[in-house]
Amino acid sequence: MKTSAPKESAFVERRRGDWDELEALIHRAPRGLKKIEPLAIARLSPLYRDVCADLARARAAKYSAPLLEYLDTLTASAHALLYGRPTRALATRLDKTERLPVLAAFPRAVRRRWRAVLLASALFFVPMLIGVLVSTLDPTFAFKIVPQAMLEPLTEAYAKGFADGRTSGDGALMAGFYINNNVGIALRCFALGIFGGLGSAIYLVHNGLSIGAILGYVASQGAGGNIVTFIVGHGSLELGAIVLAGGAGLSIGWSVVAPGDKRRVDALQDAARDVVVIVLGAAVMLLMAAAIEAFWSGSSVPTAIKRSVGGALAVLVLAYLGLAGRR
Amino acid sequence: MSEGVLIDTVVSIETPEHIVFQHRVAGPARRAMAHLVDLVLCYGAVFVVGVLIAIAALGASSIGAAIDDALKLGVGLLLVLLFAAQWVWFAAWESLRGDTPGKRAFGLRVVTTTGRPIGFTQAALRNLLRAADLLPSAYLAGVVAMAISPRFQRIGDLVAGTLVVADARVARSQQRFALWPPPYPHELAALPTEVVLDADERSAIELFLRRVGALGVAREQELASMIVESFARRHGFQGPILDPVRTLALLYDRAANTGRVDAPPSSRTGLAA
Numbered sequence: 001m002k003t004s005a006p007k008e009s010a011f012v013e014r015r016r017g018d019w020d021e022l023e024a025l026i027h028r029a030p031r032g033l034k035k036i037e038p039l040a041i042a043r044l045s046p047l048y049r050d051v052c053a054d055l056a057r058a059r060a061a062k063y064s065a066p067l068l069e070y071l072d073t074l075t076a077s078a079h080a081l082l083y084g085r086p087t088r089a090l091a092t093r094l095d096k097t098e099r100l101p102v103l104a105a106f107p108r109a110v111r112r113r114w115r116a117v118l119l120a121s122a123l124f125f126v127p128m129l130i131g132v133l134v135s136t137l138d139p140t141f142a143f144k145i146v147p148q149a150m151l152e153p154l155t156e157a158y159a160k161g162f163a164d165g166r167t168s169g170d171g172a173l174m175a176g177f178y179i180n181n182n183v184g185i186a187l188r189c190f191a192l193g194i195f196g197g198l199g200s201a202i203y204l205v206h207n208g209l210s211i212g213a214i215l216g217y218v219a220s221q222g223a224g225g226n227i228v229t230f231i232v233g234h235g236s237l238e239l240g241a242i243v244l245a246g247g248a249g250l251s252i253g254w255s256v257v258a259p260g261d262k263r264r265v266d267a268l269q270d271a272a273r274d275v276v277v278i279v280l281g282a283a284v285m286l287l288m289a290a291a292i293e294a295f296w297s298g299s300s301v302p303t304a305i306k307r308s309v310g311g312a313l314a315v316l317v318l319a320y321l322g323l324a325g326r327r
Numbered sequence: 328m329s330e331g332v333l334i335d336t337v338v339s340i341e342t343p344e345h346i347v348f349q350h351r352v353a354g355p356a357r358r359a360m361a362h363l364v365d366l367v368l369c370y371g372a373v374f375v376v377g378v379l380i381a382i383a384a385l386g387a388s389s390i391g392a393a394i395d396d397a398l399k400l401g402v403g404l405l406l407v408l409l410f411a412a413q414w415v416w417f418a419a420w421e422s423l424r425g426d427t428p429g430k431r432a433f434g435l436r437v438v439t440t441t442g443r444p445i446g447f448t449q450a451a452l453r454n455l456l457r458a459a460d461l462l463p464s465a466y467l468a469g470v471v472a473m474a475i476s477p478r479f480q481r482i483g484d485l486v487a488g489t490l491v492v493a494d495a496r497v498a499r500s501q502q503r504f505a506l507w508p509p510p511y512p513h514e515l516a517a518l519p520t521e522v523v524l525d526a527d528e529r530s531a532i533e534l535f536l537r538r539v540g541a542l543g544v545a546r547e548q549e550l551a552s553m554i555v556e557s558f559a560r561r562h563g564f565q566g567p568i569l570d571p572v573r574t575l576a577l578l579y580d581r582a583a584n585t586g587r588v589d590a591p592p593s594s595r596t597g598l599a600a
Contacts, residue, residue, distance in 0.1 A: 007583065008583050009583065049344060052342065052344045052346040053346075055346055055348060056346060061526065062526035062527070062529060062530050063583075064529075064530075064533050064583065065530070065533065065534065065537070066537075069351075072348050072349045072350075073494055075342075075346065075348040076340070076348050076349075076350055076442065076492075077494070079340075079342050079348065079442065079443075080438065080442070080443060080444050083342075083343075083443055167395075167396055167399075168396060168400075169395055169396030169397070169398070169399035169400055170399060172399055172400040172403040172404070173399040173400070173402050173403040173406075174403070175403055175407075176402065176403030176404060176405065176406030176407045177403070177406055179406065179407050179410050180406040180407065180409055180410040183410060183414070184410065184413070184414070187414060187455055187458065188458045190455060191455050191456050191457070191458035191459045192458065192459055192462075194456060194459045194482055194486065195459070199459070252486065265485055268485065268486055269485075269486065269487070269488045272452050272486045272487065273448055273452070276448055276451055276452055276455075279451075279455065280451065
């Protein structure tokens with residue numbers, strides 16, 4: 001069978017004009033179609049379909065590899081420009097009729113993953129309770145978990161109370177530290193869940209135990225009231241966010257361990273897309289917690305006010321996560 | 328797919344037009360270089376801000392302002408920037424335009440496994456999971472994942488459903504095979520007016536000619552001399568074969584680039600299909 005295919009050079013000469021035009025269009029719109037005028041967009045579609053046909057023709061005629069590669073790249077770039085971003089993204093799951101769809105999507109995702117969040121709470125709060133109890137009874141236990149060199153100055157600071165307050169400079173410094181440290185911990189607590197959930201579990205248990213040990217030790221030295229006053233202000237947001245990030249990590253870990261009837265990688269991708277809003281929500285909670293911890297928790301505001309505001313905030317956080325966005 | 332696509336660094340994507348195009352998947356080395364560039368850029372920016380803060384604090388102290396508070400504010404700001412360098416830089420760039428400055432410098436781009444540009448969710452996920460790829464140090468987990476995955480995906484890519492591809496944005500004229508130096512009169516005299524190579528022969532010779540210069544002269548001559556006799560005789564080459572590589576190049580050039588004679592399709596149609 002003989003088919004009729006022009007020589008490569010003749011083919012290139014004939015089609016070069018269109019290719020150059022398409023290439024110029026693509027270069028003018030590296031970030032999408034918004035930057036180019038309607039007339040040019042109208043040109044894009046026929047040029048793209050022609051280059052698709054050229055690619056098929058060039059492959060059938062087995063033209064040289066560089067030409068095929070060039071046409072491949074041109075087709076791919078034009079395809080990316082014309083078809084745009086995937087629509088399976090976060091935005092499509094948001095209900096656009098609601099006033100603040102993201103604010104509702106976050107607690108919904110948390111409730112959808114309630115089993116993982118419950119497990120994460122247990123992995124965090126049970127070791128924390130153990131830490132509190134054991135180091136209250138035996139303060140030296142705390143040294144095994146948190147270095148003594150860190151615990152003693154901490155205890156002294158809490159024993160002093162908050163009469164001096166904090167300077168604005170201290171507040172800003174600590175806010176930066178909390179953002180860098182705490183948000184980083186939460187994000188890592190999520191990411192390491194990929195290893196069958198083990199990374200998240202270790203982070204949760206370790207952080208719970210450490211915080212519990214500090215609480216118990218400081219209490220055993222007689223400054224328990226002060227440290228509770230300090231933590232209650234931001235604790236609901238901060239500890240809650242770590243637990244939520246850990247729950248999201250356990251979710252992706254579980255999808256790898258038990259993918260059900262999906263392929264493992266598909267189950268993983270579905271779970272990750274489902275929980276990413278939890279992780280981002282937890283990060284926002286931690287940013288808020290950092291501001292409170294830096295400028296409020298250590299301030300000279302009277303204890304009674306601090307405790308009631310902290311308690312009210314905790315109720316608010318739980319109510320938001322439990323009730324917001326219910327249909 | 329036809330031959331030449333068996334190379335495992337290529338991933339095929341089918342469009343709604345039922346055209347399959349190929350992305351060249353980027354390997355670990357090129358991605359590591361791009362990553363280094365990004366690290367230098369974002370931590371360089373943090374460093375510059377740090378120096379500015381130090382200078383500002385010194386300036387404040389010379390006019391007697393509260394240096395302590397100003398400096399602490401500066402350090403707080405620096406910590407926030409360090410956080411952003413680690414967790415925000417990559418995700419922000421990639422969700423805005425599908426690459427980072429480092430990737431752009433090396434012609435790399437992040438696309439979904441279906442070949443489309445990535446969105447915010449994918450950019451966030453693949454960069455959050457960077458924390459897992461980094462373990463235990465120096466991206467060891469990421470490199471292992473890339474070695475196992477057929478498409479060089481690190482853990483973050485697997486979770487987000489993304490690929491890093493290399494764009495071949497090289498001028499077409501530089502890419503095509505060109506006969507150099509141009510044929511001499513005595514060579515033209517020896518060449519037949521038309522050479523008809525079938526598609527398989529043409530692509531085999533082309534692949535060989537593209538590698539000339541990288542194989543070593545002796546090996547090139549040896550390879551070319553294996554086939555040049557039969558080719559030259561079959562196509563009526565009228566002259567002594569002094570240089571087998573040059574003779575093959577002349578025949579190829581005549582077949583692919585000169586004139587407009589239709590070539591038959593593959594002689595091994597059954598195999599190629």
